[in-house]
Amino acid sequence: MSKLDESLLTGLPPFSLLERSQIREILDQALPKRYDEGAEIFHEGHDAERFHLLLDGYIRVVKTTEGGEQIIALHISPGQLFGIAPALNRDTYPATAVAASESLALSWPVRLWGEFTAKYQGFATESYNTLGQRLGEMQTRITELATQAVEQRVAAALLRMVTQSGRKVEEGIEIAFPVTRRNISEMTGTTLHTVSRLLSAWEKDGIVHSTRKHIVVTAPHRLVVLSGAQG
Amino acid sequence: MSKLDESLLTGLPPFSLLERSQIREILDQALPKRYDEGAEIFHEGHDAERFHLLLDGYIRVVKTTEGGEQIIALHISPGQLFGIAPALNRDTYPATAVAASESLALSWPVRLWGEFTAKYQGFATESYNTLGQRLGEMQTRITELATQAVEQRVAAALLRMVTQSGRKVEEGIEIAFPVTRRNISEMTGTTLHTVSRLLSAWEKDGIVHSTRKHIVVTAPHRLVVLSGAQG
DNA sequence: TGACCTCTTTGTCCTTCAGCAAACTTGCGG
DNA sequence: CCGCAAGTTTGCTGAAGGACAAAGAGGTCA
Numbered sequence: 001m002s003k004l005d006e007s008l009l010t011g012l013p014p015f016s017l018l019e020r021s022q023i024r025e026i027l028d029q030a031l032p033k034r035y036d037e038g039a040e041i042f043h044e045g046h047d048a049e050r051f052h053l054l055l056d057g058y059i060r061v062v063k064t065t066e067g068g069e070q071i072i073a074l075h076i077s078p079g080q081l082f083g084i085a086p087a088l089n090r091d092t093y094p095a096t097a098v099a100a101s102e103s104l105a106l107s108w109p110v111r112l113w114g115e116f117t118a119k120y121q122g123f124a125t126e127s128y129n130t131l132g133q134r135l136g137e138m139q140t141r142i143t144e145l146a147t148q149a150v151e152q153r154v155a156a157a158l159l160r161m162v163t164q165s166g167r168k169v170e171e172g173i174e175i176a177f178p179v180t181r182r183n184i185s186e187m188t189g190t191t192l193h194t195v196s197r198l199l200s201a202w203e204k205d206g207i208v209h210s211t212r213k214h215i216v217v218t219a220p221h222r223l224v225v226l227s228g229a230q231g
Numbered sequence: 232m233s234k235l236d237e238s239l240l241t242g243l244p245p246f247s248l249l250e251r252s253q254i255r256e257i258l259d260q261a262l263p264k265r266y267d268e269g270a271e272i273f274h275e276g277h278d279a280e281r282f283h284l285l286l287d288g289y290i291r292v293v294k295t296t297e298g299g300e301q302i303i304a305l306h307i308s309p310g311q312l313f314g315i316a317p318a319l320n321r322d323t324y325p326a327t328a329v330a331a332s333e334s335l336a337l338s339w340p341v342r343l344w345g346e347f348t349a350k351y352q353g354f355a356t357e358s359y360n361t362l363g364q365r366l367g368e369m370q371t372r373i374t375e376l377a378t379q380a381v382e383q384r385v386a387a388a389l390l391r392m393v394t395q396s397g398r399k400v401e402e403g404i405e406i407a408f409p410v411t412r413r414n415i416s417e418m419t420g421t422t423l424h425t426v427s428r429l430l431s432a433w434e435k436d437g438i439v440h441s442t443r444k445h446i447v448v449t450a451p452h453r454l455v456v457l458s459g460a461q462g
Numbered sequence: 463t464g465a466c467c468t469c470t471t472t473g474t475c476c477t478t479c480a481g482c483a484a485a486c487t488t489g490c491g492g
Numbered sequence: 493c494c495g496c497a498a499g500t501t502t503g504c505t506g507a508a509g510g511a512c513a514a515a516g517a518g519g520t521c522a
Contacts, residue, residue, distance in 0.1 A: 063374055071374045088363030089356060094370065125320060131362070132319030138369045139325065143294055143302045145376035146420025150479070180499065189377025191480060196501060212488060212499060381509065411469065422510060427471060443469060443518060463522100470517075477510080487500070492493100 004032060004106075008055060012079045013129075017122035026120070030106040035099040037178065041083070044096040048085035050107040054078050057103025058165060058177035062096045062186075072187045074134060075100070077164050086113035087127050101177040145189055148228060153188040154198050155227035158208070162217050171209055172218035180213055235263060235337075239286060243310045244360075248353035257351070261337040266330040268409065272314070275327040279316035281338040285309050288334025289396060289408040293417075294326045303418045305365060306331070308395050317344035318358050332408040376420055379459060384419040385429050386458035389439070393448050402440055403449035411444055 004027045009015045015023060031050075035041060041052065044063065059076035073095055076082045085093055108116075117124035144153050158175075166173040181192040181199065188195070199215075202208045207219045207226075217223060235258045240246045246254060262281075266272060272283065275294065290307035304326055307313045316324055339347075348355035375384050389406075397404040412423040412430065419426070430446075433439045438450045438457075448454060 063370060065374055065378050067378065069378050071377050073370060073373065087359065088366065089360045090363055094367055128318065129320045131366075132321055135319065135362075135366060135369070136325060138366070138373060139294060139304060141373055142304065142369060142376065143296055145373065146302050147296055147298065147300050181501095182499080192500080193481085193502085194479060196499095197479095200501070412471095413469080423470085424472090424511085425509060427469095428509095431471070465520100465522090467520085468518090471515085473513085473515105475510105475512085478508090480505105480507085482505085483503090485501085485503105488498085490495105490497085492495090 003027070004030065008106075012053075014053075014081060014123050014126040015120070018120055022120060026108075026116070027106075029112060030108055032104065032106050035103045035105065037099055037101050039099045041097040041099065041105065042093050044094065045092050048083065048091055048093050048110055050083065050109055051081065051086060051113060052083045052097075052105050052107045053081050055104045055106060057105075058100040059103060059105075060098050060100045060183075062098055063094075064096065070186050071189070072183065074137070075161065075164055081127060081130060083107075084113075084127060084131070086110045087131060100179075150188065150190045150194055151198055151226060152228045154184060154190070154195055155223050157184055157187045158215070158217060159220065159223055159227055162220065166217075169216060171216050173220060174214075174216040178213040179215055234258070235261065239337075243284075245284075245312060245354050245357040246351070249351055253351060257339075257347070258337075260339055260343060262339070263335065263337050266334045266336065268330055268332050270330045272328040272330065272336065273324050275325065276323055279314065279322055279324050279341055281314065281340055282312065282317060282344060283314045283328075283336050283338045284312050286335045286337060288336075289331040290334060290336075291329050291331045291414075292326045293329055301417050302420070303414065305368070306392065306395055312358060312361060314338075315344075315358060315362070317341045318362060331410075381419065381421045381425055382429060382457060383459045385415060385421070385426055386454050388415055388418045389446070389448060390451070390454055390458055393451065397448075400447060402447050404451060405445075405447040409444040410446055 006020060006023050006027065009018075009023050009027065015026070018026075030053075032055075035057070041059065042048075042050075054076050056078050058078075059082060060072050061074035061076065061082065063071045063073055065071070076097075083093060083097060085091065117127070144156055148156070161175045161179065162173050165176040167176050168174075181195040184195045185192045199208060199210055202223075203210060205222075207217070207222050209216045209218055237251060237254050237258065240249075240254050240258065246257070249257075261284075263286075266288070272290065273279075273281075285307050287309050289309075290313060291303050292305040292307065292313065294302045294304055296302070307328075314324060314328060316322065348358070375387055379387070392406045392410065393404050396407040398407050399405075412426040415426045416423045430439060430441055433454075434441060436453075438448070438453050440447045440449055
């Protein structure tokens with residue numbers, strides 16, 4: 001097995017302040033792994049044995065209710081840490097992580113967490129920044145769910161995915177990983193039927209263009225208006 | 232001005248591992264302050280200049296939408312840290328804190344945060360535990376808002392307040408701070424009218440007994456059933 | 463004690479959206 | 493190339509709960 005290249009980590013915030021030799025050390029302890037679309041990286045409630053860094057692809061962090069309904073808590077983009085239960089002193093994962101598209105991630109055993117935060121300058125800070133952002137995002141979703149109508153929430157969810165993972169194509173901006181109507185309903189607390197109706201309507205209005213598991217936003221500004229421009 | 236008594240902090244988790252002399256040091260740097268019911272402790276978006284510890288009373292952490300609607304994000308009970316923006320590297324408060332009842336809190340300038348976490352054993356750990364719990368609670372609220380009907384959410388909200396602050400009285404368990412129908416609607420994303428109807432119905436059923444700003448849960452188990460026993 | 467403000471209750475109407483049902487499309491595996 | 497599974501669309505119906513309206517009940521302050 002060939003060694004991982006140092007350039008993998010060089011640009012990433014948690015490691016940006018580190019020496020080449022330190023990055024080497026970190027990489028030598030990392031376990032790289034590829035995940036197929038739909039594959040589970042870790043499961044809610046299981047022992048948190050490793051923490052992860054996404055190099056490529058997209059991850060959905062999902063909670064399942066006892067009724068069997070799923071709620072998408074979070075999307076992870078390349079370069080982000082995830083499954084960082086140790087940062088919160090938890091010893092089980094609070095949610096399940098599933099690859100939204102084919103993905104590549106590194107992971108380390110949790111016992112290295114303490115070492116990383118102590119030894120590598122900027123690592124702890126950056127991790128807590130991430131946490132803060134996620135907390136803020138969750139806040140926003142709570143207020144959305146509590147105060148906004150379904151249409152606005154769906155619009156906001158689309159916009160969020162676009163900002164987190166949008167890539168420019170000729171028609172507009174495309175969401176870079178596969179998304180189903182059901183997925184969107186799981187992000188917004190509605191049904192896939194309602195999402196389908198909304199997307200159909202927006203398609204007719206020329207705001208989005210969608211095919212199976214694939215969405216391009218052609219008029220983001222109009223979506224912003226629909227979303228009620230929260231925050 | 233008289234010195235603060237060391238026993239104030241002795242039992243509290245963030246300080247439980249510390250020496251008497253260390254607690255003295257910490258107290259000497261603290262600014263104690265009393266807040267009337269309804270008084271604001273800090274405001275969303277303002278510079279986070281201090282972090283706080285609630286000694287007595289109850290705090291509501293509130294977000295306001297641009298439409299002017301309020302959402303209650305969190306309740307703080309005595310012994311808990313709050314306004315800990317520095318833990319997440321934020322330099323502004325993410326929400327507004329209001330005293331739900333007459334309250335007493337200590338506070339320290341944020342520049343001491345780094346010192347506290349570095350110097351006092353257990354302080355950092357405990358803070359991040361708290362954060363983890365709050366994150367988990369927010370998760371729970373998101374799934375509730377996304378999947379449960381209003382009645383279940385209101386029942387769950389009552390139960391949450393009862394567990395966090397309930398005190399036993401002869402009739403049942405009483406929520407230890409003033410709560411209005413509007414407050415509950417702000418916790419559950421509904422209207423005060425709907426909350427009023429629910430409470431009236433429950434009163435008729437002998438599940439709760441409520442007077443103005445004041446709620447006693449007389450049959451908690453039945454409320455658990457109504458809440459759908461989430462989690 | 464009276465005026466006022468906040469909190470609460472209750473009624474009626476009406477919109478939104480979930481639930482149910484069924485058909486259609488697309489892609490994949492055998 | 494066919495069959496099947498997963499994803500999507502669309503119509504219909506009904507119920508939950510938000511919006512609007514109005515009045516009653518404490519509490520507080522002058």
